[in-house]
Amino acid sequence: MAIFSLFLFSSQPSLFVTLMSILNFLSLTTNGYMELNGKHAKYAKFFDDPSKNSKSVENHQIQSRNGMLVFYTPSFIVGLVALSILPRHDLRFNMLAYVLTIHFFKRILEVLFVHKFSGFMMVDVAITIGVSYCVSTATMIYAQYLSQGLPSPVVDLRYVGIAMFLIGISGNLYHHYILSSLRKEGDREYKIPKGGLFDLIICPHYFFEVVEFIGVSCISQTMFSVCFTLGTIFLLLGRSRGTREWYVSKFGSSFRSDIKAIIPYLF
Template sequence: MVISLFFFPSPSSLFVNTMSIFNLVALIASGYMEMSGKNQPYAKFSDAGDSNNSKDKEKRKLPSRIGMFVFYAPSFLVGLASFAVFPHQDPRFVMVISVLTIHFFKRILEVLFVHKFSGSMMIDAAITISLSYTVATATMIYAQYLSQESPEPAFDLKYFGLGMFLTGITGNFYHHYILSTLRKKGDKEYKIPKGGLFNLVICPHYMFEVVEFVGVSCICQTVCTFRFTLGTVFLLMGRSHATREWYVSKFDGKFGKDVKALIPYLF
């Protein structure tokens, strides 16, 4: 089969197969909801419709910085712990754990030192998203561990994938940095991003995140990670579409019509 040229055989693990399919469906559904205008309760969408919040609801909110830290910290710890739980593994497995751990460590550093926040989010939303990232990360690592019992795919893509991962994580950071410089200290007004690839797409940071996770899939070469990457693509398509619609409505007549959501000249 063609799939065997590029992927390890799917492991006979009910947990891995169930969770990878569940993650795929959940991510596609989230992307569809974003596309439909039902935005996730964080970032610039977090305060939409919040003007009449009750005092009880306000007590169940977190500052966005803390909420975003909660998103990523458990997944980083899972990656870090995997080095001790699965010692003396093959180079591909070590590479998989490394790139996933680096991905979430970089996210934590950005939350602490790069991003600027002005909103808040619900505690239950932060916990739900954190749990989904943590389970997905653990599932991908465990699927990779099980794949070591199988023959290698005919085409070894791990070093190509490493190049894509490094390109993606670098481009993602660069555009996050540009976003962080838009607002000065104490400034809470949103501005149209300029510089980098923002003249082509409104979410180049998401575009490079897609590149990053395609790279992770090429390093892993497991069906489980491919499903997660495919779901991530659908989620970020929906998220970038929602972001573009927000900018169009927020900056009526000032937002460039030729600026796409995620893919230059196409979408």
């Protein structure tokens, strides 16, 4: 445990944060394991063609664009509220609240102006993911709020975290732009993406999201942020593997076998 004290705040006197750290990590890793085994979240390319669904199922679908807004908007509001009403006398707390708010604001802008949508998702999936993001964001901010006044970790990673966050969010945006350029609005045909790190991995947007959230953990240096980031890594490993398998099944020999899922040359 001594090694953790070098990099993390001492445990806050909060049973809620401790339980949420455990539950968040278990939930994300379980979802990652399910993705590895082909049980994908029902949205984007893994959602069945709505024309093949029954009328009762169609009544519980919303357009993917609206579903994505349900994903991100509550967490963005949580960030704004935290910046507006919580007393903050700590630079680290300010940095965390700002980067989380910027992260979800960027996601909303991408949904509105970058991504191309042509499909649907289930309403319950959109709400479940939106609530999960919102609760995780609020808990991370709350854990940071409780850490104010505690002795800082011996190794200060705040500025390393800011650098990683900026690299991650920029790389994620760039590769989302490449993906959006593949299809015109309303076009349902998928294509193999090229350019940037797509020549090495099929999910560079996930790779940079991992970099981004490692940066968030370095800024925060709380146990909850580390558990969330580790869980997110496992989730995106599973989702990227599932995405690669989808491209292989979709394009067959046209998909280069040397393109990995999320880690160049390795995975």
